[in-house]
Amino acid sequence: MRPRGATWDADTAVEQLYAAHWRQLVRLSMLLVRDVGTAEEVVQDSFVALHSRWSRLRDPEKALAYLRQIVVNRSRSALRHRSVVAKHAPLPEVTSSADEAALAHGQRDVVLEALRQLPERQREVVALRYYLDLSEADIAATLGISRGAVKSHSSRGLAALRLSLGSLMEDPS
Template sequence: MTIVDPDPLALASLTADEAVSELYAAHWRRLVRLSVLLVHDQGLAEEITQDAFVALHGRWSRLRSPESALAYLRQTVVNRSRSALRHRKVVDRHAARERLPEPAPGADDGVSADVRRAEVLAALHALPRRQREVLALRYYLDLSEADIAATLGISQGAVKSHASRGSATLRTHLAPHLEDLR
């Protein structure tokens, strides 16, 4: 189906509905493409173009020369595309302000983490071998009690006992050091 441009002089004799319908059929795609080139967003471009046609329809009776309707549409699409870009820039700028930068790590954060890690490792190494193995398998490898029991060749009850005793000992040894590090 070939769409023919409406005769600009004939537009003057048409009602607003008829004239805008003919302009829409003939120029919708080109005006959307124009807007897409400006805003780089197909959906937004279609919305802008649609709004331009609605604005033309609303102003049809006040249009001095209906022959310039297409020029009016083009100018409206360009202006609304510019407005959309300005709006996008403001929104992006505002969003950037709302995203507060992550607090920079303190100069001693790395040192504190290293000190805490050293304290935990020292306390862990002070535990009896079996308690140390159970806690490492439970918290480092995230194994279940049954898997720990199978790995170490002990009962699940022994795993629970070693885990409980080892955790209590670690809490006792680490409590004063952790308070100092906070």
């Protein structure tokens, strides 16, 4: 991304990383927080955090991995915040129609729902591996876990998805 031996200042680095990776990072966060607006906010805040910590970054070559880690951590925080708010929110009135049920049963919704049912770490590993196509080493660095843990979470997550999607796809209702 930058010439060998050249140094980046925070403004240039963040600008180039933003131009090259913003959309991909929003998609990653979207898979974790399940809301486009929240995902965009998480990613924007992550770029601001990277900029403010740029001088403390030991290896600027690993800025993208560090940025991914910030996005994942901030996505987790957004989910925790959402669960606290949900605990204290009044319950909405439940209404449904046949049309809404039919629309909600699309293939994309089925896959996203199955992904939502995975434990947090499995969902993160599966999203990083199969959505961003990261290697086991990159996922381990992003999440701060070992490569063995990445393999384990990936295997368990995929097995759970196969089981869940198999039963959801057979359910005609």
